[in-house]
Amino acid sequence: MKDVIVGLGERSYPIRIEAGLLAQAGDHLGRFARGGRLVVVTDENVAASQLPALTAGLRGIALETIVLPAGESTKSWAMLESLTDRLIDLGVERSDRILAFGGGVIGDLVGFAASILKRGCGFVQIPTTLLAQVDSSVGGKTAINSAAGKNLVGSFHQPDLVLIDPDVLATLPPRELRAGYAEVVKYGLIDDLAFFDWCEAHGDDVLSGDAEATVEAIAHSVSAKARIVGEDERETSGRRALLNLGHTFGHALEAETGFSDVLLHGEAVACGSALAFRFSAAQGLCSQEDAARVGFHLARSGLPATLAEAHVDASGEALVAHMAHDKKMEGGKLPFLLARGIGETFLAKDVDLAEVARFLDGER
Template sequence: MTIHVALGARSYPIHIERGLLGRAADHLVPLARGRTMAIVTDENVRPHLDTLQAALTAAGVASEAIVLAPGEATKSWGQLETLTDRLLDLGVERNDHVVALGGGVIGDLVGFACAILKRGCNFVQVPTTLLAQVDSSVGGKTAINAAAGKNLIGAFHQPAMVLIDPDTLDTLPPREARAGYAEIVKYGLIDDPEFFAWCEANGAALLAGDADARIHAITHSVTAKARIVGEDEHETRGRRALLNLGHTFGHALEAETGYSSRLLHGEAVAAGMALAFAFSAEQGLCAVEDAARVAAHLRDAGLPGGLAAAGVDADGETLVAHMLHDKKMDAGTLPFLLARGIGQTYLDRSVDLGAVAAFLNAARG
């Protein structure tokens, strides 16, 4: 299937197909322009790198690989400098296309490097993790982390194309698959209760490797995100902000755990979504049964449904302090994604942070 992100002159296709990595040259050869393509990846993705480079070589396209260390720590100033220097050494031009092969970390870092290299060059997303395939590879959000918080230094820079091969998930560790699944569940919780019910019925099969379930979830998620991005590319009208469900709580949990493997991004988002629904229920916004249903499904999927399961024991005041560095702060207020029910997420700009801290202290206890 091919899905289009409709952004006028910045529109681009998202191709979803099993075995696509081995046939990626069909899409990349026209972009290569007879030049050497730079491929940026990490150590964990070497088998997929071999497949991609073999496909390009067979099509007569030379490539150079830049292999970085895996993990969230790679989204840093130091690695950004290393990457841009390497791309300049390779002679990358503004009209060249750099390939980002890997998960969300590689996609975010490469996208930001391409946004600033020579005032902007092109890149192609080839996501190899479930989280990247259903979320971070689409939409043009690129960034690195700072000491103050996650994704605070970045730019909107759309890819020229996204190539999604669900078969790359065969080598994905189960924990990474579960982390990506959290972002799939998110689309049901935002505005699609029928899809959340589908997740409840089919999530276990998807995580067990069922190919049909994977493709349905990926296609449904990407279609939803492409529609929202097309409506609100730069998150100025509030519609795209709905995609941040669970992220305000989740980023605070990631900050508290040092952006480390203690808590993966998708795990933090899962805990954050459970907390957002629990807080909504406490505030009388949604039924307690809805919040319990969300937490139960996340737990059934092997994801954390709260603070303790996320391995976080910080008090509410500490976690709220992390939230104050959120890039969505506006005139001293922090918008929260809350819910009136499953599939009824909305943006609330009037949340009392003292109430959030008290809620988190109670949840901790």
């Protein structure tokens, strides 16, 4: 087992990574079973493919189960209301632990519900997608979407424990695995050229399900995120903002495609990262060679690296209009994650949105 600690003082918690961890779930979750019971929230797809393994691994601990529809549309006001009502009906107390068993949608929704239910309940993340395992399950960001944009309503609420079982990825569709891989690559692009080199050498192994490469990708990504979160939990110093590489462009692409299966979140991050590097190159900040290298690796991994590949044909003005709703907007200015090279990402607060719109029009 690999253990990574998110260091937040009294609120520190472990991330445990081990193949076959679901079969040992009772060993790790038994201490949270008040009165011998746990409450799990999952979606229809995970309930069908993974819930029996979790139930068996709990070894007799009673499990109350709430099954929600799968998909990004579940991160909504209506579903948040429905979920909190059902948790109240089950008699969930502040000392209980709610299990978020699923991908990023379930983790974000359940974490937010836990943060507001009775002014704060404990919860455990058990992520079942690569994207959730390497990114969204770690760090305490929880949210739902609104009509104006993605993750605009939410809170910081840290889990008590994260359990990561790479074996659950065996049932993940290849497209979902590729989408998660985009977040793995991101950690190399931010501040770790050596890890990007590793991705170029071993990315195919991760995408083909090689166990050793998958564990290495997850452990390295989680360690990188835990370190950054420990330094800047609520993005007050700007350090944690580096984790948003590709997200400003990416969220605009998601909004333009209606937060639908046309473009998965990880696919949007991949395209957004490629756009961020090409925009940086256009501004003379990084070399064209580095920008091309990033785009080539993402495209070679089956991820969209251009607007056309992301199925987006909106004008630059329309995409920038989506960015205007970004939660990172400060004083009418939107910080952008740009790059001086691979592994040299920085936060730029003086980007001209009109210049971004012209760049995106050129990308069309």
